[in-house]
Amino acid sequence: MRSPSRQRLGALLVVLAVIVVVGPLAVSAATTPTASAADNDSTRGATLVGMQSEGAVTQYDANGDEVWTERGENVDYFDVTKLDNGTVLAGFIVEGEQSCGEYEAPCSRTGYRLIEPQPEPHVVNEWSFPVATKLNSEVHDANILSSGEVIMTDMDAERVFTIAPNGTTTWQWNASNFYDAPPDPTQTDWLHINDVDPIGGDRYMVSVRNANQLLVIERGEGVVDVINEDTERGNDQNCKANNGLADYSNDSGGDVRCGDPEILNHQHNPQYLGPDAILVADSENDRVVELHERNGSWEVVWGVDSSNGVRFDWPRDADRLPNGNTLITDSRNNRVVEVTPEGETVWNTDTGIWPYEAERLPYNEILNDDQLPRMNGTGDTPTTSGETLPLLGQAHAGLSYVVSLPVWFQPWHIGALALGVIFALVGGVLVWSGRRR
Template sequence: MDRRTRGIGLLLAAVVVLVGTLAVGAATAPQIGGADSAGPTETLVGSQGGDGGYHADGNVFLLEGKERVWNEDSADSYFDVSYRDDGTVLAAFMRDGYESGCDPYPEPCTKTGFRIVDPDADGGPAVTEEYAVPVRSKTDSEVHDVEELSSGEFLLADMDRERLVVVEDGEEAWTWNASSFYDPPEDPTRRDWLHINDVDAVGDGRYLISVRNANQLLVVERGQGVVEVINEDDGDSDGSCQVLDDELLDSDGDGDIRCGDPAILDHQHNPQWLDEGAVLVADSGNDRIVELHRNDTTGEWEPAWTLERAERLALQWPRDADRLANGNTLVTDTRNARLLEVAPNGTVVWSHRTPGIPYEAERLPDGERVGGERYGGGAETPSRDVPLLSAGRIVVHSLYPATPYWFVERHVAGVLVALLFAVAGVTEWYRSR
C-alpha cells in the first residue's frame, strides 16, 4: 500500500471514529429532567449565561413545576437570587456597556452589584432598583451573592476587591477585607486572587463566606474578624491553590499560603449552614455535593454525605445545594444544565433541564435557610477522575458551554484518537507528494 492510499485510509478512519464517538454518545446519553415529584413546586433560578458563554445571556426566572412563568434577562449574568417579603426578587448581577459612572475605568464599562426585580410590573418583570459599581473586568470580578439583612441593609460578597460589604441606603456602611487574613497581591482587582463567591448571615453579625480559590469556608464576626476556618490549611495542600497563575500567591515570601485540602473542598460554591457542626456545600472542583460535619474529638471538618451522580450522570461543576424543609436537597448542576431534588439516599424526586448556565436555585417559599436536617452515613468519596481525560473534559466544557452534557472522558478519548488518525493521515498524504 502506497503512502497516498494509507493517508486516505487514515483520514477516513478519523472521520469514522469521530462521527461514531459523537453519534453513540448522543444515542446512549442519559435522559435528564424526567423525574417529577407529586404536587406543584416553585423554583427561583439565577442563570449566569447562555449561548454566548458564561458572561452573556444571563437571566433570572421562576419555574412552577417545570413551566417558566416569568423571566428577566436585561443583565449579562445573574447569580444568587432570593424572594423578598413584598414579592420582589433580590438578585446579584453583572452587566457590560455602561456609558456613565465608570470612574476610574474608561467608558463604556462593566458594573456589578444587586438588583430588585418586580415580577408583576406593568409590561412584565422589570428592574425597579439597582446598586452597581464599576469593575475592571466582567470576568472574575462579579458580585456573586447578596443577602438582605434583618436591618434592611444588604450584605455583598465583593469578588473584585475581595471583601465583604454592607450597603445601607446606597452607601458602604461596613467592610471586611480578606487581605487581613490572606497574603494579598499589590492590586486584587488585577487578578482572580480569592474569588469570594458567597456570604450568608448565620447569626447576628456572624457571616459564613466561601473563599473559592483557597478551598476554604470562613466564619467572620463583625468586630472580631475570622473566628473559624472550615478546611484549615494542613501544611501539605498549597499546590492545589496555585494551579492557575492568577490564584493564591505567597506575597510576603514566607513560603506558605493559606489553602485547604482539595480532597475535602475544591473550588466550592454556596455553602449552607445546617447547624454549629454541619455545613452543606457544592464542592464544584470535586464534581459533588458534600455535607461536612465537625469531628467532636479532633475539631476537623470531615465528609459525612456526598452526592456524585444522579440520573446515571455524574455531576459537573455543581454550584449550589440547599437542604429543603422536606428533608430533601435541591442541587444546581451547572455544566449539566439541570436542577435536581434528591432524597437523602440520592434518589431523584424532581429534575429539570434548564436552558443556559444555571448558577443558583431556591425552592419557594423558604428559599435557602439557615439550619436544616443533617444527613449522615460516613459516605466514601472515591475519585472518578481519569488522568488527562478528566482535565480535557473540564477544559472543553469551560471553553464551550454549549458542549453536550453527555460529553465525558470516553468522548474526549474518542476525539483524541480521531485527531491522531487525522494527523497521521495528513502526514502520509504529504509524504506521498
C-alpha cells in the first residue's frame, strides 16, 4: 500500500536538496567580482611561477598569458629563480623513484632542478637525495650563493645546508640545536622549515613554519635573532597542532618555542627588506603583512587580505617590487596578483593548482635593499580571524590540492553540498518506502 505522505515528504526533501546545493553555488558564482585586467604598465616584466600540485614551472608574460611550461610526472615544484644564464633553479620533490639509498623502493627524491626554457622547456641538471615519503619531506627552497654553493632547506631532517658545485655538503645548521627535537625528525612534520635567504655576509633568514617564527642564522654562530619570539605560553597549542612542536625532552613542563599567531601563523617565503623590515605571506591568517621592528619588538604595519574582492586563501609568497607594489601568490585560489600599497589589484593571472611561489622578472626576489619601498601604515592592515569551520576548511584544502576550485568556492559550500546530499538520500528513501507501503 502506498503512503502519499511519505512520498510527499520525500519529494519535498529532494527539492530542498536541489535548492540547498544549487542556490548557494549559483549566488556565489554570480556575485563574485570579475577579476580586473592588467593595467597598461609597459615596464612590467614576465612572471615565473612554481606550482606544487600542478607539478609545473610556468613563465607568464606581462599580460598574464602563458609563455612556456615545464611539467613533470609525479613531481611538485616550489621556489623558482631565473639565473643570469636564463636557466631556472627550482626546488622539487618527485615520487616513485628507485634510487633510494637507505629507504625501500619506491621512494621520493627531493632537491633542486635546473630547467632550460629554450628551445623547449626541459630539465638539464638535478641534485637530489632520497626521502621515505613525498609528504612534508620536501626541499622547498634553494638559492645559489656568491661562493657558488647552493643553500637549501631540508624539511625531512629539519636543517639548512649548503653544497659545493661537486655536490658535497659544506655546511649545515640543524634545527635540533635550537628547538626541542623528536627522536627522529623524519617521522613527523615537526618544524616544516620552508625558506632560506642570504641576507648579507654569512647570515641567512630561515622560515620555521610550525613555530610561527623567522630566524636569523649566522654561519659558525647559529641563531642570532628571532622574529616573533615566544613570549606567551598561551600560544603553544597553535604550534603543537598536527604533531608539530612538543616538549620532547620533557624538561620544560610542556612549554615550546612558539611565536604569536596574531603576528605570524604558519608563514611562508618571507622577504628581508632590511634589518628592521620584513614582508611575509602570513599563510594561515590568509593575509600578507609587512613587519617592522620597533623598540625591540616586531609589529604589523601594513597588510592586505584580498584581491579583486576575493579573500586570499593560504597565500604562500609575497615579493615587494621596485615600483612599490607587492606580488602575491594566492595558493588555494590558484592565482598570482600584483597589488598597490592601497590594496588595488593592477595585475593578475590564473595558474595551475596550488602555485607555491612567483618571481617578477628580471628582479627575482630582491633582498636587503635600502632602495626597495617600504610601507608606512597607510595600507589596509587586516586583523586575524580564527578558523570557524575547521573540518570543512580541511576538506576544502584537500579538495583544492587535486582539483582547481573557482575562487568563489569556500569551505561552507562543502557543508551545503553535504547537507544537500543528506536531504536527497533521506528524501529518496522516503519516496521509495512510500511506494512500497
